[in-house]
Amino acid sequence: MIKVENISKSFKDTQILHDISFEIKKGDFVAVMGPSGSGKSTLLYSISGMDSISNGKVMFENMNISEMKEEALSEFRLTKMGFVFQNAQMLKNLSIFDNIILPGLVAKNEPANDIRKRASKLMKRMEIEGLEERDIREVSGGQLQRASICRAMINTPEVLFLDEPTGALNSEATEQVLKILADLNREGMTIMTVTHDSCVAAKARKILYIIDGQIAAYKEFLVGENREMEVEKWLKKLS
Template identity: 55%
Template structure:
């Protein structure tokens, strides 16, 4: 499989002088088309920063980040915004929904921002996605009148509106109970099986065990790359044990 995202010698520095922090230190990372990759590491290890720079949400201090062979640092803000809107989807721990819009209007927002052509048929598509994600019939609900799991499902619908090549997910199950978290991960696995690449940041070994591979970060570097394809998708015990064993080995 070809790489969809390639990061080469990425350095990310926050602050200046004595306050300077090197969040990423010469990191190399490749995400292949259709691959499900999880990123794990202790707080402050650089995992969320890595997701932000690989998605173009944040700039790099030096190095290179290419998305589908396009150098992100060479694009204008409008160019970056266009790629994020049309080729990428984003899922966060707390979905950033507009409180003055109902669930349906929040979901179709990315398509509406793309102009009339992109918005054509967006209501029907959004309703179909909502049904697929198990929240059909809640189109006109206020965002404050649904559960956390339902709101996260709406966030996934919104992320899928423009047929993204890759989903970037930052702790998508972090604010959910165990039942809702399992359901959301089941949806993400299904989305990945249909061909969409996923890069997911998590602190939960059970979540990471769903991925094809796990990148472990520590002190601003990727210190281990664990492949899980050799384990059966249904043998979550073996997959989770492998993740936990690697975490212990590298001191995470």
């Protein structure tokens, strides 16, 4: 689905990413890990077209998105990609429900009523039905993050990009979000997440470990009950 070819990213005189290449197949669940400041988030933003790259190219289903004009790229992200961040990027003057449906209304690819129906189904699935008219400051962090996933899914994207999706959540809310992501991936959703949490990484099938803007290690993990333990062992070897 996504082919990253020798991408580099510089800012002023600082090299952030160095000649990175890898592929994401349809249905993959990829976690990006590494020390703080290693370039994890920059890599995610570069691959998703949220940030420009200095060299190389990013191919999304045989389309070179690194060469797209900003308007075309914005439309591409809106309809093909979903985004979830550590801190929910929601508008304070809108209700939870209106925040969720907003990307669908902006895309204008479907009747508004169909978008509202899908939003209601997503909220029910994420177990936050009944919060539609709440202000974003009137729900818990876990509920708000599940609403963020609903919003990211509203245009039925082909891939979900997440940047530290559980970084601001307690353990119970983290488990809820991880279950949702695992379920979505089992159903075929392609996911790439940046995380420092081995519990999050253990839900992934592939882990990229980034150090100083380069892929220092890569590993695929088999599905199984001991995957969290295997991930922790592998990460200890790298530290």
